[in-house]
Amino acid sequence: MIVKPSGTSNNAFFVIPEDADDLFTLRRIVEKHDHVIADTNRVIKQVKEYGRPDKGERIKVRVCIRVEQSELDAAVDRLRITGTIVETDNELVTKGTHHSLSLEAGDSITIDKGRKWQDVEIKMLKRSGISASFILVAIDTQEAAVARVSGTHVKVIPNIYSGQSGKRYQTKNNPNIETYFTDIAKTVSSIIGENDKVIIFGPGETRRRFFNALVGRQEIAKERVQVVDGVDVAGEDGIFVFLRSPQMKEAMSASKLASVSxxxxxxxxxxxxxxxxxxxxxxxxxQAAELKAIETVVFSDSIFKTANEEQLVKLLNSIESIGAKTFAVDSSTDIGLRVSSLGGIVALLRYAVR
Known part of the structure; x- marks a missing residue:
């Protein structure tokens, strides 16, 4: 999550969530009576003389709403913030009317609490702002998959195919493999962040040849790219084999995903x-939280199907207030499925309570 102090107030922060984990962090931070500033779309109806208002035109406006409620949708890919409009940059928008902001990854908002932020709130923001992200490339001579790991969430790009059989790439000067490498490199460049690292793996020597090609383009520094041995599967399957492997924990030791695993x-x-x-x-x-026995807790988004959202938020905030770590995982990933099968939420304790 991108976090910056806001120039509008000493009690405000400008934030841009980058993944579903960040959206849930904001769900835990945004409270009733907070002021949230964001760009949004609203239908403006013109009242005609001696007639009914027209159907209206949807325009982009900036509003500041006083929060009444915030909630995640079932898929946990957007945060809905509802409240009344207290300020706007368009005189046609009526103050005091209700409005809902739908926040997705990549959208920006400013949060003003009208008070000094609590230490646990600042901690949650800063923790989300320093998460390490990785670009994974699972490659052989016939196919490659590229994925971005941000926090505990994995986004896989559809496979890139060379269109050739393996033996045709045995010659050193093959123009087809250069085109293949160029396509993969373009995909990597299109999704890589400023501080992201690249991890390349797969069977044979193709991974090292692609490493040389990628670094040779001079778009990504050599220090940010790593070749990993021991994962001999390419394509989308290779991505998920790597994420379950010991090599992942070693190569991505600074990541949330490795910590959760x-x-x-x-x-x-x-x-x-x-x-x-x-x-x-x-x-x-x-029960363990009441005894302040929790060291680390991880939960899957599947828990929202059975647990009360407000109770879950209060539980996690109370856990974090005593210095414990919390992690959210996507139930569509292998690790998320493991957590879901264990009740949707799992805690590692400082001491036994039963």
């Missing part, structure tokens, strides 16, 4: 050993 491995080891320094499901995690 390691935590789940520790929990499963405790289950096998009969140790009790973990909690699963809302009931057990809530």
């Amino acid at each position: 390691s935590m789940l491995d520790r929990v499963m080891l405790m289950v096998n050993k009969g140790e009790a320094k973990f909690a699963m499901g809302m009931h057990e995690v809530s």
